[in-house]
Amino acid sequence: MKLVLASLFLSAICFGQDQYSIRDLKNGKFKEDSSHIYDLPFENKKRVFLVQAYESKMSHKGERALDFKVKKGAKICAARAGVILGVREDSDKGGLKDENLSDGNYISIKHNDGSVAHYWHLKKDGAVVSVGDSVEAGQWIGLSGNTGYSAFPHLHFEVQGYDATGHFKQLATRFYTNKGVIYLRPGKFYRTRH
Numbered sequence: 413m414k415l416v417l418a419s420l421f422l423s424a425i426c427f428g429q430d431q432y433s434i435r436d437l438k439n440g441k442f443k444e445d446s447s448h449i450y451d452l453p454f455e456n457k458k459r460v461f462l463v464q465a466y467e468s469k470m471s472h473k474g475e476r477a478l479d480f481k482v483k484k485g486a487k488i489c490a491a492r493a494g495v496i497l498g499v500r501e502d503s504d505k506g507g508l509k510d511e512n513l514s515d516g517n518y519i520s521i522k523h524n525d526g527s528v529a530h531y532w533h534l535k536k537d538g539a540v541v542s543v544g545d546s547v548e549a550g551q552w553i554g555l556s557g558n559t560g561y562s563a564f565p566h567l568h569f570e571v572q573g574y575d576a577t578g579h580f581k582q583l584a585t586r587f588y589t590n591k592g593v594i595y596l597r598p599g600k601f602y603r604t605r606h
């Protein structure tokens with residue numbers, strides 16, 4: 413019974429997601445939904461500029477992902493509790509050449525609903541967690557950088573999860589911010605809620 417309820421709940425969330433058009437995603441215009449609310453992946457009181465959001469033209473066309481402009485070495489925190497699924501921190505290369513696509517350091521966190529958050533472009537030796545560690549939302553996990561396919565120091569954040577048809581794909585996610593619980597829009601500053 414619990415399982416059935418859980419899957420009904422999950423498909424309700426996913427159905428919610430699938431109703432949204434690219435235009436909705438760009439505008440941040442969503443009806444109230446019941447999806448998980450993420451924390452901005454930074455320290456308390458941190459103010460960050462969102463360069464690209466869902467479907468942004470620069471490099472997020474067809475992507476549900478976010479690019480936060482942050483200085484190299486800024487503390488990155490878990491946006492949601494989970495278990496560390498993957499870590500790479502041995503690269504010190506970054507740029508806009510094709511070969512840079514495989515140069516990115518990252519941390520991946522698996523959540524209790526099976527979804528996975530990816531934190532990209534971290535600096536060399538910039539992970540303070542290891543695979544298998546459990547982390548709480550807001551816990552410091554690493555340091556931002558400019559590795560991989562990246563034109564400037566930033567954090568690329570995306571969540572992948574199951575949609576209503578069982579496909580694993582990028583999902584738009586809500587965040588707690590100083591402006592309330594919202595889907596983020598590009599070209600704006602946001603502050604963590606605490």
Ligand SMILES: [Zn+2]
Nearest residue numbers: 477478479568
């Ligand atoms: Zn990006």
